[in-house]
Amino acid sequence: MADAVCESLALIGVGLIGSSIARAAREFGAARRIAVMDASPQIVQRASELGIADLATQDHAQALAGADLVIVCTPVGACGAVAQTIAPHLQKGALVSDVGSVKGAVVAQMTPHLPEPARFIPAHPIAGTEFSGPDAGFATLFRNRWCILTPPENADAGAIEKLTEFWTRLGANVETMSVAHHDAVLALTSHLPHLIAYNIVGTADDFGDETRSEVIKFSASGFRDFTRIAASDPIMWRDIFLANKDAVLQMLGRFNEDLSALQRMIRRGDGEGLLEFFARTREIRRSIIEQGQDTAAPDFGRRAEGR
Numbered sequence: 001m002a003d004a005v006c007e008s009l010a011l012i013g014v015g016l017i018g019s020s021i022a023r024a025a026r027e028f029g030a031a032r033r034i035a036v037m038d039a040s041p042q043i044v045q046r047a048s049e050l051g052i053a054d055l056a057t058q059d060h061a062q063a064l065a066g067a068d069l070v071i072v073c074t075p076v077g078a079c080g081a082v083a084q085t086i087a088p089h090l091q092k093g094a095l096v097s098d099v100g101s102v103k104g105a106v107v108a109q110m111t112p113h114l115p116e117p118a119r120f121i122p123a124h125p126i127a128g129t130e131f132s133g134p135d136a137g138f139a140t141l142f143r144n145r146w147c148i149l150t151p152p153e154n155a156d157a158g159a160i161e162k163l164t165e166f167w168t169r170l171g172a173n174v175e176t177m178s179v180a181h182h183d184a185v186l187a188l189t190s191h192l193p194h195l196i197a198y199n200i201v202g203t204a205d206d207f208g209d210e211t212r213s214e215v216i217k218f219s220a221s222g223f224r225d226f227t228r229i230a231a232s233d234p235i236m237w238r239d240i241f242l243a244n245k246d247a248v249l250q251m252l253g254r255f256n257e258d259l260s261a262l263q264r265m266i267r268r269g270d271g272e273g274l275l276e277f278f279a280r281t282r283e284i285r286r287s288i289i290e291q292g293q294d295t296a297a298p299d300f301g302r303r304a305e306g307r
């Protein structure tokens with residue numbers, strides 16, 4: 001196997017993403033030593049039982065001792081406080097990164113606390129499930145998924161190269177873009193779909209008991225796929241919407257305009273318009289499958305995904 005990308009990896013927060021990085025880093029030889037740190041004693045205990053790292057601890061200093069790569073894997077809202085706490089324990093020259101689903105707010109919260117801002121390379125692996133916690137992670141989560149890096153203008157070139165190599169070793173395809181571009185793209189591809197899913201499931205929940213039980217019984221007609229997304233972690237998604245407020249509100253404005261256009265077509269009986277619209281959207285699904293970001297298997301291909 002090729003040499004490890006880093007000597008000592010420290011992961012702060014060992015939920016779905018942190019534990020998947022730990023598992024993948026070990027399985028694919030990306031780190032020689034792995035330490036995980038979490039604020040919750042139960043999660044540290046569980047990470048220890050699962051044996052996904054060489055050290056599982058609640059102590060920042062212990063986790064960061066000798067670490068040349070530190071990745072913050074907590075909910076976005078906790079990143080600023082975490083950066084402040086870890087700063088005094090960072091080894092000189094350590095590369096710091098994160099996995100937050102929003103980049104602008106995370107960069108603004110973390111950068112002022114870090115001793116070597118040019119060695120802070122924010123990242124976002126576009127991979128996940130609706131589950132949380134260390135039991136939910138798996139080593140192949142990042143395989144053939146994108147990981148977006150948003151380095152600052154003065155970023156250390158060696159740090160970008162090392163993080164690119166790390167994520168590539170974990171199976172991801174790496175792309176670099178600006179923080180603002182990331183937040184606009186993700187507002188449309190991830191944040192808006194989650195908001196729509198939360199909303200539609202919430203609407204069903206507001207109906208009376210009889211309608212609600214029918215919604216569940218006949219859910220395979222479409223509703224079911226929204227419920228998977230709407231089962232995502234509430235804390236994580238609260239933080240994302242608060243942190244990416246401007247971009248989400250802008251996309252929501254566009255979405256509302258398009259929804260009104262569809263509403264008008266239905267009201268006017270404009271079958272041709274609806275047909276043209278749905279044919280266009282079907283093409284998008286085809287492109288996603290062609291690019292390997294999903295399979296054409298039934299059930300959205302999820303059961304077919306290798307773990």
Ligand code: NAP
Nearest residue numbers: 013015016017038039040074075076100101128129132133
């Ligand atoms: P998760 O399963 O809930 O794990 C987060 C972990 O961080 C929990 O164990 C949590 O402990 C711990 N934590 C919270 N505050 C902490 C602190 N101050 N210090 C140390 N540990 C702390 O969440 P996740 O799904 O792995 O998400 C983590 C990050 O990845 C988020 O920023 C999210 O935006 C990003 N992300 C998620 C996905 C996804 O699909 N899930 C995909 C890409 C990126 P407690 O539970 O005790 O609070």
